[in-house]
Structure formats: C-alpha cells, structure tokens
Amino acid sequence: MDTQKLMELSNKTIATTYGRYPLILVRGEGSRVWDSDGKMYHDFVSGLAVNNLGHCHPRVVEAIRRQAGTLLHVSNLYHILPQIELSNMLATLSFADRSFYCNSGAEANEAAIKLARKYSRDHFPGERYEIITMEQSFHGRTLATITATGQEKYKKGFEPLLQGFVHVPFNDLQAVEAAITERTCAVLVEPIQGEGGVNVPDPGYLRGLREICDRHKLLLIYDEVQTGIGRTGKLFAYEHEEVPPDIMTLAKSLAGGVPIGAMLATEEVAQSFVPGTHASTFGGNPLATAAAVATLQAIQEEQILENCQQVGAYFLERLQGLQQRYGFIKEVRGKGLMLGIELDRPGGKFVTACMEQGFLINCTMDKVLRFLPPLIISREEVDKLVEVLDSLFAKE
Ligand SMILES: *Cc1c(COP(=O)(O)O)cnc(C)c1O
Numbered sequence: 001m002d003t004q005k006l007m008e009l010s011n012k013t014i015a016t017t018y019g020r021y022p023l024i025l026v027r028g029e030g031s032r033v034w035d036s037d038g039k040m041y042h043d044f045v046s047g048l049a050v051n052n053l054g055h056c057h058p059r060v061v062e063a064i065r066r067q068a069g070t071l072l073h074v075s076n077l078y079h080i081l082p083q084i085e086l087s088n089m090l091a092t093l094s095f096a097d098r099s100f101y102c103n104s105g106a107e108a109n110e111a112a113i114k115l116a117r118k119y120s121r122d123h124f125p126g127e128r129y130e131i132i133t134m135e136q137s138f139h140g141r142t143l144a145t146i147t148a149t150g151q152e153k154y155k156k157g158f159e160p161l162l163q164g165f166v167h168v169p170f171n172d173l174q175a176v177e178a179a180i181t182e183r184t185c186a187v188l189v190e191p192i193q194g195e196g197g198v199n200v201p202d203p204g205y206l207r208g209l210r211e212i213c214d215r216h217k218l219l220l221i222y223d224e225v226q227t228g229i230g231r232t233g234k235l236f237a238y239e240h241e242e243v244p245p246d247i248m249t250l251a252k253s254l255a256g257g258v259p260i261g262a263m264l265a266t267e268e269v270a271q272s273f274v275p276g277t278h279a280s281t282f283g284g285n286p287l288a289t290a291a292a293v294a295t296l297q298a299i300q301e302e303q304i305l306e307n308c309q310q311v312g313a314y315f316l317e318r319l320q321g322l323q324q325r326y327g328f329i330k331e332v333r334g335k336g337l338m339l340g341i342e343l344d345r346p347g348g349k350f351v352t353a354c355m356e357q358g359f360l361i362n363c364t365m366d367k368v369l370r371f372l373p374p375l376i377i378s379r380e381e382v383d384k385l386v387e388v389l390d391s392l393f394a395k396e
Pocket of ligand 1: 103104105106107109138139140141190194195223224225226227251252
C-alpha cells in the first residue's frame with residue numbers, strides 16, 4: 001500500500017487524540033529517522049525525550065533480543081532477574097532505596113500520589129491528603145494526573161476531577177508556603193518544566209522547596225519523567241543542585257524506547273506500600289527492565305552525559321546567537337539537551353518548515369520551539385539545524 005493510502009487508513013481507524021504530521025516514520029538509527037518514502041530526518045524530538053541514546057542503540061537492541069528469546073513476561077508474584085538488577089542500579093545511582101515499576105509517566109505519578117497520601121495516613125492524624133503542584137506543570141493524562149497538572153486545557157470536559165490538588169505559580173517559594181494548610185501532605189514539581197514551555201527555575205528553588213517541606217513535614221516529589229536519564233546533562237536533574245526528594249518518578253527514556261515507568265522512594269517513605277496496596281501487571285517485566293539496565297549501562301560507559309553537557313552548551317550558545325539577530329525571539333532557555341526558544345508568535349509553521357527540510361523539532365505552549373535531540377547528537381548536526389532555523393527566521 002502506498003504512503004497516502006496508509007495515512008488515510010491511519011486517519012480512519014486510529015483514535016483522533018493526536019493531530020499527526022503527514023509522515024510515516026519507519027526506521028531509525030542514531031540521531032536520524034527515515035519516512036516511508038525513504039526521506040531522512042535529523043531527529044530533534046527523540047519520541048519526546050524517549051530515545052536519549054538515539055534510535056536502535058546496539059546495546060539496547062541486543063538486550064531486548066536476548067531477553068525476548070529468554071523470558072518476556074512473568075508476574076510480579078515472583079522475583080524477576082533484570083528488575084532486581086535495575087532496582088539495584090537505581091538505588092546506587094540515586095537518592096532512592098526502593099523502586100516501584102509501571103508502564104508510563106502518568107502511572108508513575110499515580111503511584112507517587114498514592115504513596116504520598118498513604119504515607120501521610122500512616123504517620124499523621126486528620127485529613128492530610130492535599131498535594132501542592134505548579135501552574136504550567138504537566139504530569140500525565142489519567143484523571144489524577146490531569147488534576148495534578150497545572151494547565152486547564154488538559155482538564156476541560158473531564159470534570160469532576162479528583163479532590164486534593166492545589167496549584168501555585170512555578171518558581172515562587174512564597175506561594176508554596178502560603179498554600180500549605182493542615183491538609184497538605186506533599187509538593188510535586190518538575191525540576192525543569194517540559195510540556196509547560198521548558199521553564200527553568202531560579203537557582204535555589206529546589207533547595208527552598210526542600211527546606212519548606214522539611215519544616216512542614218511534607219514529602220517532596222520530583223517528576224523527572226522528562227528531565228531524568230541524562231536529558232539535562234546529569235543522570236537526574238536534581239543532581240545539578242544536589243537537593244534530593246523523598247519520591248521521584250521516571251519513565252520516557254528509562255528503557256531506551258521500551259515502555260516503562262518507575263517511582264523511586266526512600267526506605268522510610270516506601271514502607272507505606274505494603275503487599276496489596278499497589279500493583280501493575282506489566283510493571284517492571286523482564287523485557288522492559290532488561291532494556292532499562294542496558295540503557296543505564298550505556299549512559300555510564302559511553303560518555304553520554306559529557307556529550308549532552310558539551311553539545312547542549314554549544315546548542316544553547318547558537319540559539320542565543322539567533323536571539324540577538326531576531327527580535328521576535330523572546331527568550332532562549334533550558335539545560336543540557338532540553339532547550340526551548342520562546343517566540344512572540346505561534347511556532348507551528350516553523351515545525352512544518354523544518355520538517356520539509358529534513359529536521360524534526362517540536363513546539364509546545366503554542367509559541368515555544370522545543371529541542372530534545374538524542375544525547376549523542378553532534379555539533380555538526382546542531383549547526384545544520386541552526387542554519388535552517390536562521391534561514392526560516394530571516395524570512396519573517
Ligand atoms: C511525558 C510526561 C509525563 C507523562 O508520561 P506518559 O508516559 O505520557 O504518561 C509526566 N510528566 C512529565 C514531566 C512528562 O514530561
């Protein structure tokens with residue numbers, strides 16, 4: 001069947017939850033993908049911060065092949081070898097002692113919300129279940145996580161929402177302090193907001209949140225679903241400020257492209273999940289956790305974080321260069337290879353124009369062009385994209 005017919009079939013039979021670009025991507029290698037007509041694209045989207053090692057990283061592919069031929073799935077009623085290995089790695093590499101596994105970022109946040117409520121019930125009297133989250137945040141699409149999310153557009157039409165969420169402006173410690181009541185149990189925050197427009201808080205923000213949480217005996221929860229696994233130049237974004245949370249959620253890039261979610265917690269907090277309190281059939285299954293182990297090994301052994309820091313700093317500099325030349329660029333921001341440029345106008349047409357020239361980029365919050373390339377991207381590829389952006393901006 002030709003491309004046109006396949007896309008018609010796609011538009012006819014698949015739920016209309018996504019407005020899709022007229023492309024079928026069929027193959028990927030490193031930082032590049034190819035469509036069904038054989039055209040190549042430099043991928044600055046990475047499946048939305050999933051393919052941090054690039055497409056089809058040989059170690060991840062080999063781990064999946066090996067595991068698929070050995071044991072694809074067994075229940076969490078039994079111990080699972082690659083899950084043990086992964087949990088041990090995450091406990092070594094992060095603040096956490098224990099991990100719970102699921103299949104997506106939203107599910108990881110659901111687990112974090114449930115654990116925070118349960119911990120509070122276990123340790124404090126009264127009705128203590130409220131969670132403070134941030135405006136412009138994004139935490140997923142389940143009912144609990146759209147409630148936690150600080151953007152109206154994700155909630156509209158799905159009311160009634162869950163009880164127990166309070167939203168305050170991002171990067172505003174006083175607002176958090178002011179929102180605390182006798183019902184508050186936790187603060188949930190992305191160290192850098194992703195979908196909300198690549199918003200980087202001031203230095204000291206996480207430390208301030210930690211201090212507030214400690215003083216009021218609240219749990220601090222980081223949603224590192226997008227910032228985690230090297231995206232900002234450290235394995236976890238909280239390492240930039242060395243301010244650990246009590247709970248952290250991961251997903252997107254953790255298993256190099258295989259669906260996975262994880263909720264990590266300290267021993268003290270994790271104890272509130274006793275057998276029977278939470279579960280997931282597929283969570284942490286052999287295939288997903290074997291892929292995650294291979295992903296973390298590659299990040300540790302292949303200078304991935306160094307490349308992210310170096311090329312990220314270079315990319316940021318090049319984007320700042322564009323900002324000096326074009327007045328309609330309001331701000332350039334981000335960390336590592338999670339970068340955005342805020343325009344004073346809608347960015348959608350630039351995404352389409354880049355695509356025509358062989359570059360996949362993303363636009364969020366209507367006016368923020370977002371760049372999330374694989375962490376293995378080269379300066380040369382950054383130069384090529386900046387050249388394309390320059391030529392498009394020159395026509396404005
Ligand atoms: C993508 C994302 C989620 C949701 O993850 P899903 O796997 O789509 O459920 C949650 N939080 C953040 C910060 C994200 O970027």
